[in-house]
Amino acid sequence: MWWRVTSLSQLVSSSKPSLLNQMRAAYGLKLWQAFSTEDFKRAEGGLCHPGRTPVTTFVLGGPGSGKGTQCTKIVETFGFTHLSAGDLLRKEISSNTENGAMILNTIKEGKIVPSEVTVKLILKAIESSENDRFLIDGFPRSEENRVAYERVVGTEPDFVLFFDCPEEEMVKRVLNRNQGRIDDNIDTVKERLRVFTALNLPVIKYYSGKGKLYKIDAIGTEDEIFERVLPVFAALRPKTCNNILQKQAINEK
Numbered sequence: 001m002w003w004r005v006t007s008l009s010q011l012v013s014s015s016k017p018s019l020l021n022q023m024r025a026a027y028g029l030k031l032w033q034a035f036s037t038e039d040f041k042r043a044e045g046g047l048c049h050p051g052r053t054p055v056t057t058f059v060l061g062g063p064g065s066g067k068g069t070q071c072t073k074i075v076e077t078f079g080f081t082h083l084s085a086g087d088l089l090r091k092e093i094s095s096n097t098e099n100g101a102m103i104l105n106t107i108k109e110g111k112i113v114p115s116e117v118t119v120k121l122i123l124k125a126i127e128s129s130e131n132d133r134f135l136i137d138g139f140p141r142s143e144e145n146r147v148a149y150e151r152v153v154g155t156e157p158d159f160v161l162f163f164d165c166p167e168e169e170m171v172k173r174v175l176n177r178n179q180g181r182i183d184d185n186i187d188t189v190k191e192r193l194r195v196f197t198a199l200n201l202p203v204i205k206y207y208s209g210k211g212k213l214y215k216i217d218a219i220g221t222e223d224e225i226f227e228r229v230l231p232v233f234a235a236l237r238p239k240t241c242n243n244i245l246q247k248q249a250i251n252e253k
């Protein structure tokens with residue numbers, strides 16, 4: 001798997017190997033299996049496969065802005081793997097895991113689950129995928145999320161999509177979503193919007209300052225919005241779309 005550090009010499013050659021890296025070297029553990037709360041605090045990151053760089057895109061926007069809907073279209077067209085932080089957390093609830101009750105309460109209140117839990121789920125999903133391009137949807141939701149991911153993974157996203165949608169429209173969409181979600185009610189949505197402004201906007205500003213942010217107007221039909229998304233990925237074409245182009249070429253022969 002590309003995400004894991006494959007060379008032991010690389011692991012031990014860093015000036016101060018973390019406990020996490022020592023454990024991995026000793027037991028061949030995947031990252032998500034290896035870190036406990038204590039390790040998580042100390043992890044030093046830098047987990048990149050030599051010669052193979054994954055394309056990672058964070059997908060941000062308020063509740064109901066259309067992140068999930070557009071991710072589905074991006075997956076269909078560009079072959080990314082869609083990792084929704086919210087879906088990963090909801091799966092934990094339905095699997096009755098040790099954190100299930102805590103996650104359920106946090107989501108019900110419209111607050112943010114501790115980064116330790118969410119980053120671990122994302123890494124587990126990445127590590128069990130053969131793909132090398134990922135859409136990470138609904139993450140990072142706070143500076144704490146962002147810093148935790150960077151510390152553990154050791155990389156930044158290649159770019160960040162931000163679906164910019166007026167609050168009134170987001171509320172309307174969430175209340176019509178009809179997926180039986182415990183947080184799709186007016187009280188929780190109000191809190192989620194407050195949390196979005198207070199904690200997620202600073203992350204969006206951070207990536208804007210780094211020149212990595214693509215702000216997409218999220219008003220319009222799903223197809224109209226996807227038309228605005230396309231050019232962002234077209235710029236990455238040579239790197240990300242080889243398989244699709246190859247398949248197209250074969251089909252056209």
Ligand SMILES: Nc1ncnc2c1ncn2[C@@H]1O[C@H](COP(=O)(O)OP(=O)(O)O)[C@@H](O)[C@H]1O
Pocket residue numbers: 061062063064065066067068069070173174176177178218219220221222225
């Ligand atoms: N452009 C759009 N116009 C109207 N409704 C939309 C649009 N895009 C998505 N929706 C609907 O709005 C709701 C929220 O969309 P979703 O993709 O789940 O948003 P998010 O993941 O950002 O919360 C869903 O019911 C979806 O079908």
Ligand SMILES: Nc1ccn([C@@H]2O[C@H](COP(=O)(O)OP(=O)(O)O)[C@@H](O)[C@H]2O)c(=O)n1
Pocket residue numbers: 061062063064065067068084085086087089106107108110111112113114118137138139140141145183192
């Ligand atoms: N990085 C994240 C993502 C989601 N969550 C929780 O999961 C809830 C639902 O997230 P989601 O991404 O599925 O929500 P939408 O924006 O798609 O409506 C959030 O309101 C948070 O309570 C979190 O704590 N941390």
Ligand SMILES: [Mg+2]
Pocket residue numbers: 067068084086138
């Ligand atoms: Mg979503």
